[in-house]
Amino acid sequence: MRLPIQLYEQENILQACLTVFARNGYKNTSTEMLAAAAGISKALIFHHFTSKKKLYLSLVDHCFEKVRTGIHFDERTTDHADFFTAITELSRTKLGYFRDHPDEWKLVYEAFYATPDGLKEEIEDKYGQVSEARNAMFAQLFDKVPLREGVNRTYAFELVMSVTRHFETKFLNETKGMSHIDEAYTRTLMEELEAFCDMIRYGMEKLK
Numbered sequence: 001m002r003l004p005i006q007l008y009e010q011e012n013i014l015q016a017c018l019t020v021f022a023r024n025g026y027k028n029t030s031t032e033m034l035a036a037a038a039g040i041s042k043a044l045i046f047h048h049f050t051s052k053k054k055l056y057l058s059l060v061d062h063c064f065e066k067v068r069t070g071i072h073f074d075e076r077t078t079d080h081a082d083f084f085t086a087i088t089e090l091s092r093t094k095l096g097y098f099r100d101h102p103d104e105w106k107l108v109y110e111a112f113y114a115t116p117d118g119l120k121e122e123i124e125d126k127y128g129q130v131s132e133a134r135n136a137m138f139a140q141l142f143d144k145v146p147l148r149e150g151v152n153r154t155y156a157f158e159l160v161m162s163v164t165r166h167f168e169t170k171f172l173n174e175t176k177g178m179s180h181i182d183e184a185y186t187r188t189l190m191e192e193l194e195a196f197c198d199m200i201r202y203g204m205e206k207l208k
Helices: 005-024 032-037 043-048 050-073 073-078 083-100 102-113 120-142 153-175 183-204
Strands: none
Touching: 005 032, 005 043, 005 050, 005 102, 032 043, 032 050, 043 050, 050 083, 050 102, 050 120, 083 102, 083 120, 083 153, 083 183, 102 120, 102 153, 120 153, 153 183
């Protein structure tokens, strides 16, 4: 089924502008750059999206939905009884997806982990509950991990989640400017993540 003309035009504009935002960031992207990438006038961009800010937020929505459906977050997490397996498998899937869609990853990362000035309130209002629900799901799974006596469960959980964020940041920083991210790179990164998780796990999980 063909999209209505206006929706088709908006989809084309979003795809054209994604790379510009991903490679330059929100702050360093001008409406002139976006118009040139989309092959349209600034006036037509404003006609469809009103402002650069609204265009960016529309792209965040667009990419977030693609990422969510692409990695099947809820299903993959609840499929695992073991917290550390869930963490590593989800990370493996995410890195594989972002290897194939680097521009989406860069935009999503900036929006959620390096939120541009002037967008924090909108991002938090729209996605704050999503992040809380994700963390709650992981926290519920982490509650099943038997810890050594004296280990603070809240701190332990925050430590593991900080490690996963570290590797997401490392992925972004090391792949900037790459035109292609090969499988060997993501495999090496995953081996490092698994090694970190093993050090945490066997340093705090109660031995049976």
